[in-house]
Amino acid sequence: MVTYERWVAMVRAAAGQVRASQDLLSNLDSHGGDGDHGTTMVRAMNCIEQAVEAEQSSSIPALLRAIGWAVMGVDGGATGPLFGTFFMSMSDAAPGDAALDARGLAAAFTAGLAGVQKRTRAQVGDKTMLDALVPAVEAAAAAADGGGSVEDVLRSAFEAARAGAERTSALQARFGRAKNIGEKSIGQPDAGATSVSLLFKGFLEGVRSHA
Amino acid sequence: MVTYERWVAMVRAAAGQVRASQDLLSNLDSHGGDGDHGTTMVRAMNCIEQAVEAEQSSSIPALLRAIGWAVMGVDGGATGPLFGTFFMSMSDAAPGDAALDARGLAAAFTAGLAGVQKRTRAQVGDKTMLDALVPAVEAAAAAADGGGSVEDVLRSAFEAARAGAERTSALQARFGRAKNIGEKSIGQPDAGATSVSLLFKGFLEGVRSHA
Amino acid sequence: MAMKKFINDPDNLVNELLAGFVLAHANKVALAGNKLVVRTHPKAASKVAVVTLGGSGHEPALSGFVGEGMLDISVPGEIFAAPGPPRVFEALKLAHRDAGVLLVVLNHEGDVMTAGIAMEMAEKEGYKVKQVLTHDDISVPSRQDPRDRRGLVGCFPVIKVAGAAAEQGKSLDECLAIAERMERNMATLAVAVTGATHPSTGSVIAEVPEADMIVGMGQHGEAGGGQQPLKSADETAAIMIDALCNDLGAKAGDRLLVMINGVGSTTLMEQYLVLNGVKKALDAKGIVLARAIAGEFLTVQEMGGFQMFAAKMDDELLALWDAPCNTPALVVK
């Protein structure tokens, strides 16, 4: 089960993963973007940690909402609204107080993705964070449907996210600033997709460390 | 004797000399100055030729005044006022209508120099046009005093101007924009002094061609 | 070439630049709440408020347009990054009034998402808020879908005319209609000749080959595809005004407002030369240069180049453009 404490461990580990890859993320964003994705993500992670620290309730929806709002408050261009919406939409979907089981976790991810998709026209194949997020959420749902554990769900999600992020190397950007360089965007993975993969890596790590 | 026609030939030849050395003059001015001395001098020479063309009288003082005023009108920083003053002050000193003999020519140069010295605090040794102009005028006066011809006067003046300009290589600029680079101004001749030497070279050439 | 900028802590850039900004314009603007830029002399609460949001690093835009006759509040984001929805919602709350609030949004993904979320929240609270989206960049090939046209310096004239209308007491619907009319009739094209660096990351945000210019460069260094050898002021002016007139369908007798917006290191001298070239090109077409303006209004750090803006004007838009204003970036008596 994903308890409140486990959620905290998951997002803290995710923050650690992003922080360790700040320069990589900024470099990926330099190629066609404006080179700030690493900085923005690290600021978002700092806000998440502050929000986690400040959260008084022990309610999972409240925690996820606080995290989403904190991420949105990062003033980070497209990243803040998209990642913020992911957490806030998870919050809307998560039931009252109970810890989430594998299915509940996958359902929350699915709701998060649906929220994100309301904000952007980007589809899989457009070389954005969606290229990692969509397969990750689908893999999570499949793992849960197949009776997998919370850890199975997160491992599947992470692996799918990583593979999805890697696939973006061969793609041409059609959203985000990088779309403006057209074909030249081919050859390196997308920064935002790489971030998604790092978040899921952190979630998995957090759940494992807090078994 | 330096007749009106000979004056015209002298200034035209001077204009030719300057024009042939435009890049040299600008390059010399780049070293500490702003690199425009060649352009400015060529514009001044164009104005001189227009003034010569436009001059209706056959009065030498009127011609010199028109030349001086034309040079001043060139909008050329310090160069315009200084060279313009040289011609205008010669005009003030030249007698009514008569052609100038060697002494008269030297006296006109002396008056021109005196006018210039009213406009600037620069002295010989300060790495400016005065380093060529002062010895040139002194040499002209000495040649005239010694009974030399007009051509002797101009040859002495040119040789002294050239030597004076060459000596500026070793000097440190204390006037003009180049003074701001201090010791670094040593090593190349001064642009304005080089112009003076070219003017006298042209005067000599003009007088010879119009013997 | 390393970044050569006078900065302190790169993570504190926006706070410090805002502190200096209000020092330099102490009689016009002040800070409120969470880094909101507001007027020191607010307009009457009975009048429509005009609010905008957008990344920093483009000074004087966008906060430079706060003041009498233009904006009531600007929400500056981080360098080149839109502010998040919480601060935009805070601004809408602060601006909230019966007359309503017009939110001017430049078409960049972050700005649009942020504005969308903040607007939804404001509507949930029952605030009267309308939005105008500016997308004036004609360099993007697919003209069909206006969502693909970026918002460049056109936000400035839209804010000018909407702000003047609001100051005159026009209703929210009237202000919106004016803003949208300006928006529909305007076009912008950018050209870059030298690159720039991101002041907080130090990374290169645009590079231009030694002998080239890039027509269509976006305002965060996004390339536009129009790479070509550097041309003279007159040639560049003609190429760009032709493209703009074409986009606008401008014909003989039409009255244009033209702006040359220097984006960084291109001098005002050059901007005047280009404007002179525009005049010659328009004269040849019989199109009237009704109003002209040059200067740095929306910059891209130290990038060399400019944005050329043109708009077809009618009597009302001209009168609103000429109306008085008193902001850090523009004062009209």
Add this chain to the structure above:
Amino acid sequence: MAMKKFINDPDNLVNELLAGFVLAHANKVALAGNKLVVRTHPKAASKVAVVTLGGSGHEPALSGFVGEGMLDISVPGEIFAAPGPPRVFEALKLAHRDAGVLLVVLNHEGDVMTAGIAMEMAEKEGYKVKQVLTHDDISVPSRQDPRDRRGLVGCFPVIKVAGAAAEQGKSLDECLAIAERMERNMATLAVAVTGATHPSTGSVIAEVPEADMIVGMGQHGEAGGGQQPLKSADETAAIMIDALCNDLGAKAGDRLLVMINGVGSTTLMEQYLVLNGVKKALDAKGIVLARAIAGEFLTVQEMGGFQMFAAKMDDELLALWDAPCNTPALVVK
């Protein structure tokens, strides 16, 4: 690095830039005679006229200061070169009136010689003309001889207060006294971080080593000697304001006007950061930042850096600084 500027014929630069300049500010300035910049709304002939002269290439200076409350006429020279005496005399003739004319001259050799010759001619004609010489650059070591201090951006506040006094109908002697009081109480120091090219010759007019800044750089790229590693905004602000306060003998309680004048590619963002640093440094000394202004007023082409100006102000100078004006470069309501 080759010159990357939008120009046409390098020999026709000034004509073309003036043509674009009057297009951009058609309601404020016009051309008269031989490239003189005049006001479209002249002041009453009963009031003192204020005139200046100086090289071009520093836009918006100096012609950008022509207009209500500042200059009546400016005489723009060639790029970086003072105009010659004939055109300055023409301006004095055009400005000639019983109330008299104040000629503002920046201390550069060409300008001073030109002004001297033109003044002598004007006096021969019986015109009433007085001159104020601005020499605010404190980078030149020999403070003793003020003739060695260059005229930098300090001309702008001198023109502002003298122009305001003239507009108010003060006499020539009063205007001169005000201009000279401003002049005596002001100081400027420049810093350069990147170089520039001469737009007509294409030659490099200043070069700054990769990791350095040069404190004391003149406005035509003349070096000042203060080469040192590039510092932060706050450190640079402190070094420079210390030097200025020292030169001015400013002490706790004194009221300063401080200007950050961007000279080319240094962003307004950075100028605000530096201004914020100045405020911190002055607070520590108990000196009052009475007025502050940032922006590009006197530029040096695309050079990176800025000029920091400070002046000790009294009540009258502050009131004149705050007085309304309506010029291309500055509008005060």
